[in-house]
Amino acid sequence: MSSDSSILVEILAVIAFSTLFSLGGGNGQLAIIQDHWVDPGLLSPALFAWAYAIGNFVPGPKCSFVAGIGYFLAGFPGAIACLIGISIPTVFGASLAAHWHDNLKQYVALFMPASGFVIAGMMLTAGTGLARNISIDPLEYVLVGLVVLGVWLKRWDPGVVVLGSAGLGVLVYVSS
Amino acid sequence: MWAAMDRLQKELVERRRLLSIEDQRSLMLAAAMIPAPKFLAFAAMVGYRIGGILGAIGSSIAILLPGTILVLAACVLTVVASENPVLLTIQHYVGLGVVGLLAGNAVRMFVGDGVNRRSALFGLMISVGIPLYVIAFEGPLIVAACVGLAVGSILIRGDDKRGAVNVE
Numbered sequence: 001m002s003s004d005s006s007i008l009v010e011i012l013a014v015i016a017f018s019t020l021f022s023l024g025g026g027n028g029q030l031a032i033i034q035d036h037w038v039d040p041g042l043l044s045p046a047l048f049a050w051a052y053a054i055g056n057f058v059p060g061p062k063c064s065f066v067a068g069i070g071y072f073l074a075g076f077p078g079a080i081a082c083l084i085g086i087s088i089p090t091v092f093g094a095s096l097a098a099h100w101h102d103n104l105k106q107y108v109a110l111f112m113p114a115s116g117f118v119i120a121g122m123m124l125t126a127g128t129g130l131a132r133n134i135s136i137d138p139l140e141y142v143l144v145g146l147v148v149l150g151v152w153l154k155r156w157d158p159g160v161v162v163l164g165s166a167g168l169g170v171l172v173y174v175s176s
Numbered sequence: 177m178w179a180a181m182d183r184l185q186k187e188l189v190e191r192r193r194l195l196s197i198e199d200q201r202s203l204m205l206a207a208a209m210i211p212a213p214k215f216l217a218f219a220a221m222v223g224y225r226i227g228g229i230l231g232a233i234g235s236s237i238a239i240l241l242p243g244t245i246l247v248l249a250a251c252v253l254t255v256v257a258s259e260n261p262v263l264l265t266i267q268h269y270v271g272l273g274v275v276g277l278l279a280g281n282a283v284r285m286f287v288g289d290g291v292n293r294r295s296a297l298f299g300l301m302i303s304v305g306i307p308l309y310v311i312a313f314e315g316p317l318i319v320a321a322c323v324g325l326a327v328g329s330i331l332i333r334g335d336d337k338r339g340a341v342n343v344e
Contacts, residue, residue, distance in 0.1 A: 114328025147276025
């Protein structure tokens with residue numbers, strides 16, 4: 001197997017596995033991507049955050065941001081690998097659930113109460129990992145803290161946060 | 177997402193009568209229990225109900241395609257303009273926003289609702305233990321998450337009110 005095809009298989013496998021941590025609408029997927037490609041330096045933290053940010057603006061499921069991750073890793077074939085990776089467990093799980101909904105419900109219910117805590121831990125890991133990979137000035141931590149409070153207490157929409165951050169970036173660039 | 181749900185209801189329930197409103201609600205609830213992005217899982221389940229496995233594949237592709245094309249277009253433009261200093265500054269600030277989003281959503285996920293004190297304590301150990309294990313001890317995230325889920329399903333199983341809140 002060539003290195004090109006092995007990276008595509010790796011992308012497909014990691015994305016398919018990470019999809020399993022989207023239980024209950026959570027986004028544990030980000031932590032797996034961060035851990036697998038951003039921390040080892042295979043994907044820049046800026047591009048990772050950028051792809052996620054773009055995903056918040058497009059119509060349809062926000063998980064389509066994984067296509068951007070795949071593109072940054074391996075071009076268009078990488079993007080297609082990501083889409084296949086996210087579709088396989090979803091189609092399989094959804095078909096099973098639609099077919100045996102009543103039987104599966106009791107097994108899934110075992111994991112549901114804990115899933116929120118696990119995904120919270122994974123998202124905290126992703127956020128901390130990203131913060132360690134981009135250089136943040138002390139003053140910028142205030143901005144991050146403000147966003148944390150806004151998202152937590154006021155349920156700020158991700159699109160608004162991304163747009164506000166981008167606008168601030170433009171202001172900082174123009175004023176410098 | 178909810179705007180699209182409304183549109184789907186008009187199209188599938190009211191106009192084409194492919195699903196009943198009860199079916200749609202039941203599928204929405206079931207989609208939240210599948211380990212997959214909620215909206216995508218909902219689309220796949222609707223597709224399965226209407227056209228079997230091929231329907232599930234078709235509906236997944238159809239719902240992912242428009243967003244994916246736009247994401248890719250934006251990513252291609254990003255690569256083309258990658259040396260532009262304005263873009264680099266914007267990317268830095270968007271990165272800060274994303275860090276805040278992730279941490280804020282983590283707090284929201286943790287707080288949730290309908291959780292008792294005992295479960296909150298175990299949940300706190302899991303939520304803080306995962307980043308601590310991965311960052312301080314450089315342990316594998318997948319192991320931490322799987323162990324957290326397994327331990328949590330034993331210790332927190334009595335709390336049927338709580339699950340992940342939607343932060344998609």
